Ligand SMILES: [Zn+2]
């Protein structure tokens with residue numbers, strides 16, 4: 273399993289750090305986790321063809337995590353060149369279908385994929401849930417963020433990847449991430465600028481230790497995180513590998 277960071281940033285517009293997006297590739301499947309504005313552009317830079325995406329997972333419905341889903345739907349019908357005909361799957365918390373119907377009310381049939389190609393599946397926003405798709409065992413738990421919000425765990429090819437999504441510290445995240453090979457964890461603000469509903473590098477390190485993961489990838493940085501050493505702050509609490517996500521960085525999780 274490989275992951276490519278498409279966006280290590282937040283709602284703050286940034287040349288270096290796009291809004292949230294993660295590309296996950298296995299031998300069988302190409303998946304996206306979150307699609308903030310600019311995700312499709314970053315995919316072009318990473319040579320990832322949007323027509324080859326099999327699964328889209330959404331953590332929550334804040335605009336910095338979902339707005340390129342609209343552009344993806346429009347491109348699925350009207351981009352230049354041959355269209356994708358194979359189905360694709362969209363997974364998100366309870367409310368996903370309502371979000372989609374609301375978008376169709378605004379944008380009309382232009383964003384309705386032709387030929388019933390889109391298959392949606394809602395995960396519980398209030399309890400642990402799981403779903404298997406294209407060889408990915410997807411598990412979710414509610415995140416400590418706006419409602420509804422999820423953290424995701426993906427088990428495939430004997431590798432376990434947990435992605436926090438936006439969340440504060442929570443037992444749910446620790447339980448979900450337990451013994452994962454890699455935890456991609458949000459780190460919105462430095463230790464001395466903690467905001468509720470988000471985490472700091474020390475908190476991410478503490479969660480990684482409590483969950484006994486092997487590798488921690490910090491992401492979702494507001495600009496103050498680039499003024500301090502977030503990796504060292506996390507390493508004070510966690511003795512495994514710590515990486516600071518950068519846009520277009522690819523990590524082979526089996527190594
Ligand atoms: Zn966010």
Ligand SMILES: [Zn+2]
Pocket residue numbers: 332334417418438
């Ligand atoms: Zn959010």
